[in-house]
Amino acid sequence: DTAVSQTPKYLVTQMGNDKSIKCEQNLGHDTMYWYKQDSKKFLKIMFSYNNKELIINETVPNRFSPKSPDKAHLNLHINSLELGDSAVYFCASSQEHSSGLAGGPEDYEQYFGPGTRLTVT
Amino acid sequence: ELKVEQNPLFLSMQEGKNYTIYCNYSTTSDRLYWYRQDPGKSLESLFVLLSNGAVKQEGRLMASLDTKARLSTLHITAAVHDLSATYFCAVDSPAYSGAGSYQLTFGKGTKLSVIP
Numbered sequence: 001d002t003a004v005s006q007t008p009k010y011l012v013t014q015m016g017n018d019k020s021i022k023c024e025q026n027l028g029h030d031t032m033y034w035y036k037q038d039s040k041k042f043l044k045i046m047f048s049y050n051n052k053e054l055i056i057n058e059t060v061p062n063r064f065s066p067k068s069p070d071k072a073h074l075n076l077h078i079n080s081l082e083l084g085d086s087a088v089y090f091c092a093s094s095q096e097h098s099s100g101l102a103g104g105p106e107d108y109e110q111y112f113g114p115g116t117r118l119t120v121t
Numbered sequence: 122e123l124k125v126e127q128n129p130l131f132l133s134m135q136e137g138k139n140y141t142i143y144c145n146y147s148t149t150s151d152r153l154y155w156y157r158q159d160p161g162k163s164l165e166s167l168f169v170l171l172s173n174g175a176v177k178q179e180g181r182l183m184a185s186l187d188t189k190a191r192l193s194t195l196h197i198t199a200a201v202h203d204l205s206a207t208y209f210c211a212v213d214s215p216a217y218s219g220a221g222s223y224q225l226t227f228g229k230g231t232k233l234s235v236i237p
Binding site for chain 2: 040041042043044045055109110111112113
């Protein structure tokens with residue numbers, strides 16, 4: 001039983017194309033995230049989303065857009081792909097992640113998907 | 122802006138030796154996480170530290186948190202080759218001032234190589 005799944009695992013495409021990466025979680029979590037890991041292995045949050053709030057990291061180009069058809073899915077759409085978009089993209093999920101939550105470690109833990117390696121040529 | 126600094130970034134150690142990875146962060150946070158990543162793989166959660174003085178141990182790894190010093194450590198005892206991986210610390214903070222949602226800021230990772 002895969003907790004957080006992503007498709008595809010590998011994506012090779014040309015500059016200028018539009019592509020999507022899908023993410024699904026079966027943990028019943030309320031919050032989902034997208035992260036980008038660059039070639040130096042540095043991880044950076046791109047988006048966090050729950051039914052109340054979409055938070056976009058200010059450094060993310062508006063060519064990137066998350067779309068959530070339901071609570072279990074958060075897909076990532078990328079328009080007009082550029083060479084610099086080549087990276088590994090990770091989806092993650094957690095329980096609703098708010099300042100008001102006062103639970104145990106399991107409430108805060110983020111579970112990561114297997115990653116999608118995007119190569120733009 | 123929250124900054125999370127790990128050191129060292131690269132660590133080569135012999136089997137059987139002990140070592141500590143340090144994680145410093147720049148603003149107040151109540152939650153700190155350690156993750157492990159093997160090459161080409163996803164991130165595996167190791168520890169979630171929720172309060173000042175928290176200490177957690179799993180096998181040869183022990184993590185601690187000092188919120189006053191804004192410092193967490195990951196101590197490796199009697200290293201074995203299977204511990205070779207990249208270790209990340211990450212700190213929770215509000216996405217922006219007054220935000221209800223929190224986001225993780227990661228350190229750059231410590232690449233650990235354990236040599237037989």
